[in-house]
Amino acid sequence: MSKTDFTVALVGNPNCGKTSLFNQLTGARQRTGNMAGVTVDIKQGQRAHQGVTLTFVDLPGLYSLSQNRVEERVARDYLLNSPPDFVLNVLDASNLSRHLALTTQLLEQGLPTLLALNMMDEAARLRRVPDLRLLCRQLGVPVLASDGRKSSAVVPLLDQLVASLLASHQHMASLLSTCSALHIDYEPHIEQAIKQLTDAGLPRWQAVQSLEAEGDVGFELTNVEQQTLADALKMLAERHDETATELITAGRYGYIHGLCHEIDEAHVDISWIDSWLDGITLNRWLGLPLFFLSLWLIFEATFTLGAYPADWIEQGVSLVADGITFILPDTLFRSVITDGLLAGVGGVLVFLPNVVLLFLFIAILEQSGYMARAAFLTDRVMSKVGLHGKAFVPLVMGFGCNVPAIMATRTIEEPRARLITILINPFMSCSARLPVYVLLAGIFFADNAGTALFGIHMLGIMVAFLIAALLSRWLPKQADEIFIMELPPWRWPSWRSLMLHVWDKVKDFLHKVGGVILVGSMAVWILQTFPMDGGASWLEQLGRWMTPVFAPLGFSWHETVALLSGFLAKEVIAATLAMVYQANAADIGGLRVAIEASLVPAAGLALMVFSLLYMPCLATLAVIRRETGSWRWAALSIFTGLVLAWSGAWLAFRVGSLFL
Amino acid sequence: MTLDSLKRGEQRKILDISGSDALRQRLATLGILRGQPIQLSAVSPWGNPRVYRLGRQQICLRNEDAACIKVTEDE
Numbered sequence: 075m076s077k078t079d080f081t082v083a084l085v086g087n088p089n090c091g092k093t094s095l096f097n098q099l100t101g102a103r104q105r106t107g108n109m110a111g112v113t114v115d116i117k118q119g120q121r122a123h124q125g126v127t128l129t130f131v132d133l134p135g136l137y138s139l140s141q142n143r144v145e146e147r148v149a150r151d152y153l154l155n156s157p158p159d160f161v162l163n164v165l166d167a168s169n170l171s172r173h174l175a176l177t178t179q180l181l182e183q184g185l186p187t188l189l190a191l192n193m194m195d196e197a198a199r200l201r202r203v204p205d206l207r208l209l210c211r212q213l214g215v216p217v218l219a220s221d222g223r224k225s226s227a228v229v230p231l232l233d234q235l236v237a238s239l240l241a242s243h244q245h246m247a248s249l250l251s252t253c254s255a256l257h258i259d260y261e262p263h264i265e266q267a268i269k270q271l272t273d274a275g276l277p278r279w280q281a282v283q284s285l286e287a288e289g290d291v292g293f294e295l296t297n298v299e300q301q302t303l304a305d306a307l308k309m310l311a312e313r314h315d316e317t318a319t320e321l322i323t324a325g326r327y328g329y330i331h332g333l334c335h336e337i338d339e340a341h342v343d344i345s346w347i348d349s350w351l352d353g354i355t356l357n358r359w360l361g362l363p364l365f366f367l368s369l370w371l372i373f374e375a376t377f378t379l380g381a382y383p384a385d386w387i388e389q390g391v392s393l394v395a396d397g398i399t400f401i402l403p404d405t406l407f408r409s410v411i412t413d414g415l416l417a418g419v420g421g422v423l424v425f426l427p428n429v430v431l432l433f434l435f436i437a438i439l440e441q442s443g444y445m446a447r448a449a450f451l452t453d454r455v456m457s458k459v460g461l462h463g464k465a466f467v468p469l470v471m472g473f474g475c476n477v478p479a480i481m482a483t484r485t486i487e488e489p490r491a492r493l494i495t496i497l498i499n500p501f502m503s504c505s506a507r508l509p510v511y512v513l514l515a516g517i518f519f520a521d522n523a524g525t526a527l528f529g530i531h532m533l534g535i536m537v538a539f540l541i542a543a544l545l546s547r548w549l550p551k552q553a554d555e556i557f558i559m560e561l562p563p564w565r566w567p568s569w570r571s572l573m574l575h576v577w578d579k580v581k582d583f584l585h586k587v588g589g590v591i592l593v594g595s596m597a598v599w600i601l602q603t604f605p606m607d608g609g610a611s612w613l614e615q616l617g618r619w620m621t622p623v624f625a626p627l628g629f630s631w632h633e634t635v636a637l638l639s640g641f642l643a644k645e646v647i648a649a650t651l652a653m654v655y656q657a658n659a660a661d662i663g664g665l666r667v668a669i670e671a672s673l674v675p676a677a678g679l680a681l682m683v684f685s686l687l688y689m690p691c692l693a694t695l696a697v698i699r700r701e702t703g704s705w706r707w708a709a710l711s712i713f714t715g716l717v718l719a720w721s722g723a724w725l726a727f728r729v730g731s732l733f734l
Numbered sequence: 735m736t737l738d739s740l741k742r743g744e745q746r747k748i749l750d751i752s753g754s755d756a757l758r759q760r761l762a763t764l765g766i767l768r769g770q771p772i773q774l775s776a777v778s779p780w781g782n783p784r785v786y787r788l789g790r791q792q793i794c795l796r797n798e799d800a801a802c803i804k805v806t807e808d809e
Contacts, residue, residue: 137763138763141760141763169789169790172764175763288759316751317758317762319762320751323762323767324767352776352785358778362779450776450783451779453778453783454778454779454780556757556760556799557794558793558795559793559794561792563790
């Protein structure tokens with residue numbers, strides 16, 4: 075009985091095109107799983123090929139197996155504790171020597187490995203095409219060209235994987251080990267240290283790795299081994315200015331240089347288009363204005379391009395509503411469908427195109443390599459307010475949804491910087507707040523709606539930085555984490571990856587529409603419909619009772635109950651507004667007219683500001699509690715949110731009344 | 735001279751790397767080693783951090799860390 079299920083781990087440097095290849099290999103059959111004991115999400119996906127089921131595991135991008143950062147630790151421990159059947163090592167062919175450094179570590183460890191060289195077209199353009207057959211012969215493992223952007227490129231890769239897997243599985247079954255580990259000759263003193271460690275009982279790769287990582291390794295060392303290691307490191311420190319890590323790394327590069335001496339990368343130039351793009355985007359004076367201009371363009375496009383498909387959805391919903399009104403008699407049952415379901419859920423569904431567009435633009439920023447450049451441009455400001463450069467990605471992710479964004483802060487190792495990043499994240503306006511803005515901006519700022527969207531998001535960023543500055547004064551300072559970041563080469567986003575990403579977001583949105591938004595709409599409908607005694611509904615009574623608090627902001631009871639319901643999820647604000655106003659409006663289009671008649675423009679602005687700043691939604695609160703380990707921070711988050719929202723909205727209403 | 739005093743476009747060879755072990759480890763894994771040529775390619779609006787080029791790679795370093803890297807006086 076031969077085995078037909080295999081696990082293949084994708085390992086590679088950051089920005090080697092690993093994730094595109096993973097998407098190409100697995101298609102939409104993916105799920106994100108939290109590996110036991112570790113903190114960074116790892117994606118898994120399956121593919122059947124030639125009667126074999128391959129489970130691909132996408133490990134975080136890493137530079138080295140002997141470095142103790144979160145990303146490296148996850149991959150290192152995964153390879154040690156649950157060894158995959160095969161390692162698919164993805165490399166950038168246009169920057170081969172740096173990427174091969176990791177490969178030498180994998181091969182030293184004796185892991186069954188297949189090399190997939192991405193970016194062969196880029197290497198060809200630079201006239202540095204590596205000789206795959208030569209590499210294969212010298213390293214003793216299969217080497218193939220691949221391309222995460224072409225589906226045809228993965229078939230040979232899968233063929234080779236299956237063949238190698240079946241072959242190595244048969245050998246293992248016959249107790250024959252064919253995988254001989256790579257042996258690199260290091261500097262003489264390093265070799266001496268390795269000898270002492272192997273004499274103490276460590277396999278060679280563990281000896282090399284513990285020297286390289288200076289004892290900070292994923293496997294257990296006995297007391298004797300630890301003592302030998304300490305002595306060896308002391309001996310090396312006495313004889314060399316360079317650290318053991320530097321000596322071993324130099325050894326790896328020496329070996330790689332011998333492998334492909336014809337590839338002299340030190341003199342390879344960056345392509346003119348890359349230099350040109352960097353010359354503009356990283357320009358000392360133009361860089362930042364250009365970044366903000368692109369953000370403005372994104373919001374402008376989110377609003378204007380989203381309006382067309384939103385119209386179609388709106389027409390669809392009102393068509394269904396008309397149909398139901400025509401077919402069904404005027405009963406409570408009809409009311410629950412038209413005034414509850416269609417008004418509430420339909421009122422949010424209309425904004426799906428805007429949300430999708432925003433996610434698409436953020437993904438393009440990320441995949442093209444612009445995100446890393448923006449992080450570089452803003453690093454100084456971030457570090458001034460106690461944030462680490464790594465905070466940039468979680469903050470931008472917050473524009474999508476605060477929940478995964480807060481989880482992404484796990485890569486920040488310094489606790490204070492991480493806590494600040496978590497606490498300010500809710501001020502990064504998530505896509506759930508987008509429906510309220512799009513609705514209100516469309517009514518009150520129809521001519522400059524995109525600019526209004528941009529402005530409200532910028533206000534969120536400013537408040538976030540202000541709070542970060544305050545928190546960083548208040549929380550005790552800790553040693554700063556080192557900030558070194560590689561700027562990836564500019565790349566065309568892979569179409570397939572973008573579509574998969576967007577599809578994921580559409581699914582999330584629809585799940586939410588069918589879940590919390592549906593529940594919220596039903597609750598609001600019940601409160602709005604009962605008691606049926608001709609007087610004010612429970613909802614109106616509640617709203618009127620709370621209104622004194624919100625009256626200074628220019629809100630009526632309608633906005634009050636909408637904001638209350640938004641605690642469930644921010645999309646519900648739009649749903650509730652649609653329902654309370656639509657009670658006496660003919661169709662969804664009438665909603666805009668009804669709101670415009672009830673609210674002055676300044677109050678509309680105040681409502682946008684309030685929706686931006688007030689407390690995080692339930693899911694975000696839960697994740698703040700989980701990630702900070704205490705309800706105190708979640709409570710603080712509610713409190714500061716409410717105080718800021720009220721004062722911000724009051725200010726917006728007062729100042730807005732003067733100008734609007 | 736140290737890396738942080740480079741002017742834009744200037745290229746030098748790395749002579750020596752000091753600083754904490756953690757920093758030296760990070761630099762080594764990125765291929766920033768003695769003897770490598772390195773060039774300043776971009777400066778952020780506040781003059782810190784800066785982007786350096788090593789072959790095909792572009793690496794962003796803060797000036798505090800770049801000051802730990804000693805380079806040759808001229809090309």
